[in-house]
Amino acid sequence: MSVIDDLAALQDHDGIIRELEQQVNDIPIRRNQELEKIKVEQEDYERAKEVVQTLRTEVTRGELYSAELKETIQKFRIQTPSLKTQAALDAMMSQISKAEGDLKAAENSVIETHLKIEPAEKYAEECRLRYEEAKAEVDEYIADLDARFAEVKAKLDKANKERLEKIRPLNVPATKKFLMYYERLRKNRWPVVIKLVDNVCMGCHMELPPAKQQDARKNTALANDPGKMAIVACDFCGRIVY
Numbered sequence: 001m002s003v004i005d006d007l008a009a010l011q012d013h014d015g016i017i018r019e020l021e022q023q024v025n026d027i028p029i030r031r032n033q034e035l036e037k038i039k040v041e042q043e044d045y046e047r048a049k050e051v052v053q054t055l056r057t058e059v060t061r062g063e064l065y066s067a068e069l070k071e072t073i074q075k076f077r078i079q080t081p082s083l084k085t086q087a088a089l090d091a092m093m094s095q096i097s098k099a100e101g102d103l104k105a106a107e108n109s110v111i112e113t114h115l116k117i118e119p120a121e122k123y124a125e126e127c128r129l130r131y132e133e134a135k136a137e138v139d140e141y142i143a144d145l146d147a148r149f150a151e152v153k154a155k156l157d158k159a160n161k162e163r164l165e166k167i168r169p170l171n172v173p174a175t176k177k178f179l180m181y182y183e184r185l186r187k188n189r190w191p192v193v194i195k196l197v198d199n200v201c202m203g204c205h206m207e208l209p210p211a212k213q214q215d216a217r218k219n220t221a222l223a224n225d226p227g228k229m230a231i232v233a234c235d236f237c238g239r240i241v242y
């Protein structure tokens with residue numbers, strides 16, 4: 001195995017790692033996008049439930065108020081016979097009349113509000129069904145994504161461990177400079193090790209002087225003596241060429 005072969009093997013492996021890393025980054029984004037999709041349905045359903053609850057509270061409050069008014073009217077009626085003057089009687093009658101008016105308004109309001117509950121409940125139920133349906137679909141997809149994520153993550157962990165094996169043959173004094181060069185460049189250039197075809201770097205597609213091809217060939221001839229090999233790199237993009 002020449003240095004170039006070892007680098008190419010490491011690069012192949014890093015290609016797999018890059019792909020897995022990409023997926024590890026992408027899956028959570030897709031997961032959020034899915035959840036975002038049912039947000040509208042979820043909010044509609046929450047709001048519809050709130051409307052029903054508000055109407056019910058309003059009815060309960062109206063009924064309590066009506067009961068209080070009835071009690072007040074009852075009390076007034078009990079007091080009436082004991083009133084001594086016409087003025088007191090008139091005042092009492094006026095209070096009763098006002099309370100009766102209030103009672104009628106309160107009861108009407110309760111009836112009106114009560115009538116709104118059923119349609120509101122119906123709408124909330126429609127919203128619930130829409131939400132549940134959308135959620136079922138998304139839940140299934142999210143379960144798939146979660147399973148996929150766990151699988152990809154396990155593969156990535158394994159690939160990262162295996163990478164140490166790919167580095168080992170290069171991590172010796174004679175070839176360490178190649179490894180360091182590769183490690184430095186791979187963050188910004190991919191792939192790092194690339195073929196020269198008719199003097200053209202296949203990484204950046206720039207034409208290099210013929211001497212570059214000769215240097216690369218010289219390297220190949222020195223494959224069994226890596227200490228004497230030089231890093232032959234593209235003048236334009238810095239990739240290791242062979």
Ligand SMILES: [Zn+2]
Pocket residue numbers: 201202203204205206234235236237238239
């Ligand atoms: Zn290049």
